[in-house]
Amino acid sequence: MQNANRQIRLIARPDGLAGPEHFDETTEPVRQPDTGEVLLETLLLSIDPAMRVWMNEDPGYVPPIQLGSVMRAGGIARVVESRIDGLAPGDLVQGRLGWQTHPTLSGEGLHKLDLTMGDAEAWIGPLGTSALTAYFGMTAVANVKPGDTVVVSGAAGAVGQIAAQVGTLNHCRVIGIAGGAEKCAMLRDSLGLDAAIDYKAATDLSADIRQAAPNGVDVYFDNVGGPTLDAALENMATLGRIAICGRISQTAAAELYGVKNMGLAIGKRLRVQGFIVSDFNARYGEARAWLAGELKAGRLQQRLHILDGLEHAPSGLRMLFEGGNTGKLAIRVAT
Amino acid sequence: MQNANRQIRLIARPDGLAGPEHFDETTEPVRQPDTGEVLLETLLLSIDPAMRVWMNEDPGYVPPIQLGSVMRAGGIARVVESRIDGLAPGDLVQGRLGWQTHPTLSGEGLHKLDLTMGDAEAWIGPLGTSALTAYFGMTAVANVKPGDTVVVSGAAGAVGQIAAQVGTLNHCRVIGIAGGAEKCAMLRDSLGLDAAIDYKAATDLSADIRQAAPNGVDVYFDNVGGPTLDAALENMATLGRIAICGRISQTAAAELYGVKNMGLAIGKRLRVQGFIVSDFNARYGEARAWLAGELKAGRLQQRLHILDGLEHAPSGLRMLFEGGNTGKLAIRVAT
Numbered sequence: 203m204q205n206a207n208r209q210i211r212l213i214a215r216p217d218g219l220a221g222p223e224h225f226d227e228t229t230e231p232v233r234q235p236d237t238g239e240v241l242l243e244t245l246l247l248s249i250d251p252a253m254r255v256w257m258n259e260d261p262g263y264v265p266p267i268q269l270g271s272v273m274r275a276g277g278i279a280r281v282v283e284s285r286i287d288g289l290a291p292g293d294l295v296q297g298r299l300g301w302q303t304h305p306t307l308s309g310e311g312l313h314k315l316d317l318t319m320g321d322a323e324a325w326i327g328p329l330g331t332s333a334l335t336a337y338f339g340m341t342a343v344a345n346v347k348p349g350d351t352v353v354v355s356g357a358a359g360a361v362g363q364i365a366a367q368v369g370t371l372n373h374c375r376v377i378g379i380a381g382g383a384e385k386c387a388m389l390r391d392s393l394g395l396d397a398a399i400d401y402k403a404a405t406d407l408s409a410d411i412r413q414a415a416p417n418g419v420d421v422y423f424d425n426v427g428g429p430t431l432d433a434a435l436e437n438m439a440t441l442g443r444i445a446i447c448g449r450i451s452q453t454a455a456a457e458l459y460g461v462k463n464m465g466l467a468i469g470k471r472l473r474v475q476g477f478i479v480s481d482f483n484a485r486y487g488e489a490r491a492w493l494a495g496e497l498k499a500g501r502l503q504q505r506l507h508i509l510d511g512l513e514h515a516p517s518g519l520r521m522l523f524e525g526g527n528t529g530k531l532a533i534r535v536a537t
Numbered sequence: 538m539q540n541a542n543r544q545i546r547l548i549a550r551p552d553g554l555a556g557p558e559h560f561d562e563t564t565e566p567v568r569q570p571d572t573g574e575v576l577l578e579t580l581l582l583s584i585d586p587a588m589r590v591w592m593n594e595d596p597g598y599v600p601p602i603q604l605g606s607v608m609r610a611g612g613i614a615r616v617v618e619s620r621i622d623g624l625a626p627g628d629l630v631q632g633r634l635g636w637q638t639h640p641t642l643s644g645e646g647l648h649k650l651d652l653t654m655g656d657a658e659a660w661i662g663p664l665g666t667s668a669l670t671a672y673f674g675m676t677a678v679a680n681v682k683p684g685d686t687v688v689v690s691g692a693a694g695a696v697g698q699i700a701a702q703v704g705t706l707n708h709c710r711v712i713g714i715a716g717g718a719e720k721c722a723m724l725r726d727s728l729g730l731d732a733a734i735d736y737k738a739a740t741d742l743s744a745d746i747r748q749a750a751p752n753g754v755d756v757y758f759d760n761v762g763g764p765t766l767d768a769a770l771e772n773m774a775t776l777g778r779i780a781i782c783g784r785i786s787q788t789a790a791a792e793l794y795g796v797k798n799m800g801l802a803i804g805k806r807l808r809v810q811g812f813i814v815s816d817f818n819a820r821y822g823e824a825r826a827w828l829a830g831e832l833k834a835g836r837l838q839q840r841l842h843i844l845d846g847l848e849h850a851p852s853g854l855r856m857l858f859e860g861g862n863t864g865k866l867a868i869r870v871a872t
Contacts, residue, residue, distance in 0.1 A: 263775075263804035427800055440598075449800040460795015465762050465784040467811030469598035474809040476802030 207232050209272045210301035210515055212257060218454045220254050221520040225273065225301075227513065233306040235285045241306045242279035244299050246326045246508075249518045249531040250276070250360065251425075251450045263478065273301040273515070276331060277535075278315070278322045289314060296325055301515050303535055319494040327504040327530045328364060328497050329490055335447060335479040336364035336423075337489040340372075343445040343477045344421040348373040351415045353434055356425030357398070358385035360530035361447055363504050364493075365423045366395055371496060374421070377414045379407075379430060381525045388505060388528060401430065408433040418442065426451045428459040435463035438470050446476040454523055505529030542567050544607045545636040545850055547592060553789045555589050556855040560608065560636075562848065568641040570620045576641045577614035579634050581661045581843075584853045584866040585611070585695070586760075586785045598813065608636040608850070611666060612870075613650070613657045624649060631660055636850050638870055654829040662839040662865045663699060663832050664825055670782060670814040671699035671758075672824040675707075678780040678812045679756040683708035686750045688769055691760030692733065693720035695865035696782055698839050699828075700758045701730055706831060709756070712749045714742075714765060716860045723840060723863060736765065743768040753777065761786045763794040770798035773805050781811040789858055840864030 206229050214224045235241045255261045256274050267274050277299040281289050286309040289295065297312040299305050315322075320329050327333065339361070340346045352369040356362040357378030366389065369376040377397045378389040386398035397414040404410050411419065411433055418439025424431055427449025434444065452458055467474060482489070496502035507527040509518050515533045522531055541564050549559045570576045590596045591609050602609050612634040616624050621644040624630065632647040634640050650657075655664050662668065674696070675681045687704040691697040692713030701724065704711040712732045713724040721733035732749040739745050746754065746768055753774025759766055762784025769779065787793055802809060817824070831837035842862040844853050850868045857866050 261804075262801075431799065446799070446802050448803065452800055458797040458800070460797045461799050462793040462795045464766065464781070464796050464799070464809075465787055465793070466597075467781050467809065468783065468813065469596075470811065471813060471816060472811050474799075474802065476805065476807050478803065478806060481806060 205232050206230070207302055207304040208512055209303075210512065211270055212267050212273050213269060215257055215259060215269070216254075216454070218456065219520055219523050220257055220454070220516070222516040224257070225516045232304045235283055235306050237285050239306055239308050240281050240286050240289055240295075240312070241283040241304065242295065242299065243282050244277055244279045244303050244305065244512075244535040245294070245322050245537065247275050247277035247299065247301060247512075247515060247533040247535060248326055248330065248332070249515065249522055249533065250332065251448050251453060251522060253519060254453050254523065275299060275301050275515070278326055279305070280536075294322055294325070296330070301512065303512055319490065320497060323506060324497060326532050327360075327506050328502055329493050330530075331479060332360035332530060333364045333493055333504070334482070334486055334489050336361045337368055337493060338479060338482040338485070339423055339445040339447045339477060340365050340368040340421070342482060342485075343475050344423060344443045346372055346374060346421050350374045350420035351417065351439070352376045352421045352423065353379065353411060353415065353419045353437075354423045354425070355379040355430045355434070356448065356450060357389055357395070358505075358528055359425060360504075362423070362425050363393060363529065364502075365447075366393060367496075367502050369421070370394055371501060375415075377411070379426075385528050392503065392505065408436045411437045421445070423447060424449070428452050428455075432461050432463045435461070435466050435472070438466065438472055440470050442470060442472050444472060444474040446474060450523065507531045508534050510534045540567050541565070542637055542639040543847055544638075545847065546605055547602050547608050548604060550592055550594060550604070551589075551789070553791065554855055554858050555592055555789070555851070557851040559592070560851045567639045570618055570641050572620050574641055574643050575616050575621055575624055575630075575647070576618040576639065577630065577634065578617050579612055579614045579638050579640065579847075579870040580629070580657050580872065582610050582612035582634065582636060582847075582850060582868040582870060583661055583665065583667070584850065584857055584868060585667065586783050586788060586857060588854060589788050589858065610634060610636050610850070612867075613661055614640070615871075629657055629660070631665070636847065638847055654825065655832060658841060659832060661867050662695075662841050663837055664828055665865075666814060667695035667865060668699045668828055668839070669817070669821055669824050671696045672703055672828060673814060673817040673820070674758055674780040674782050674812060675700050675703040675756070677817060677820075678810050679758060679778045681707055681709060681756050685709045685755035686752065686774070687711045687756045687758065688714065688746060688750065688754050688772075689758045689760070690714040690765045690769070691783065691785060692724055692730070693840075693863055694760060695839075697758070697760050698728060698864065699837070700782075701728060702831075702837050704756070705729055706836060710750075712746070714761075720863050727838065727840065743771045746772045756780070758782060759784070763787050763790075767796050767798045770796070770801050770807070773801065773807055775805050777805060777807050779807060779809040781809060785858065842866045843869050845869045
């Protein structure tokens, strides 16, 4: 058994993008679990846009990460030793593990994985938190209905891929926005979207949306904020709904973009609603049943982008904001 | 009986503010009503922010006013001659009269006034369309609840005064934003608001809202858009609701203001919703029953700002955008 717990700690708060310069690696002896605790071996760590927000001195809706602490992160781990009833060595759990190879944690917030629904990669991907976010954003926030025209930004990302497929599986016409020809080809060819717009190649994003959705957009699922939100507002149909899930274009921006088209919400009677996935935690079972069902039937898929080795977590976080990943980004710490 | 119908026609589309230079006065003989029509004598004409939008080549949600046509406007009129069953000379009606003294109109869109609920001034004011707008914005859109902290911008205006009082009468803490000490004093002293903020005197509107609402704003009723919306977004409480009713600060702006704080909608889980009053026309009876009940009980009031003479309609429309009125602005054409 491994006796060392490798950890990556936050040592400086970024102004713009986060990267390796804000972190430091430490090693501590593995700590044996007390009553009510488990010793875990980390398998996969999720890299999510919200992590950059958590690094701020005032993240807003969650406590900040203290300087010198292990970086906060969700992931999948295997139980090594357990002093918790109902968790046994070999079980897989999901929880807030942090960037470390061998965390010792209380059972609170740990969720034992049902491996009949999917394996560890499925649980970091199409059954994971970003998939739940997509499910509730599309259904409970945006009230997507068969026949709707849906636009998803950040469509090749972790949340975006699932949001787009919640749309196609609900018989919507779905248009994805992503950066680069490769991502757009993946959205059309692998995920079966009706259209994909490469925002990096676009000279007039609003015109491109209008061409793809000439009758207007009923649902816009926003992962990016900024000028893309303005372009979507221009193309919304009457009684359209906008689910604001993220704003990755603005998270590390030096100056916030000003959205000029909010006034269109009046004549079009738009509903624009922000949400976070934990608002729906009483309904996670419902979402996982749907996601696992579609996954088993082969109708839902998620492209993962996996980097091997804990040491790649800091550069992975930077990659996310530079759009270097195609699919849900995760770090493989062990197998 | 009067034989001439004085009319004010739109002759040019404004870029910025509308004013007398965009209109011309004409006189035509009064036209006798055909079957299904009435000849009316206009008593009061409502001056509303939406009228400036209607003057645009593409107003968005309604057809434009053709150049050379009588300016579109709602108001109250007395029936002079009727060829419609159920309308008799002397009855008062509400409808889209236009800027003219003696319109001859079909019965479609005319609403016979119940004078037991209120007189002509009540029907242009606290029972009129702007009052209905305020009622549905606060109740159906913003879901105002007892105990909520409510901020209303344009609070001394036609819609704002009623929106603020829908708040106070529903046991909310209500903060009004208006321009000038006189309007703010009226809001506090006559309408009984808990606080009023003079945006013209404010050096930091967001800080002023924070001081008046230290625990956050549950409902923001927005009549003005622009930087005031940004300041409100900064101060919203978790699960707050924003009803976007108007954006008078932007209607004639040379360049639209960019709203920087939309991203706060995520962590705060805000719902931002635009609306127009006609979406609720199946429920006007409910709203009028409530408004008339509060009016009769002496708990609801509306300050009117009346200009005498049809010829003042164009300058009245300019006054509205310059904030020169205190209260609901209307033109008295006849008594």
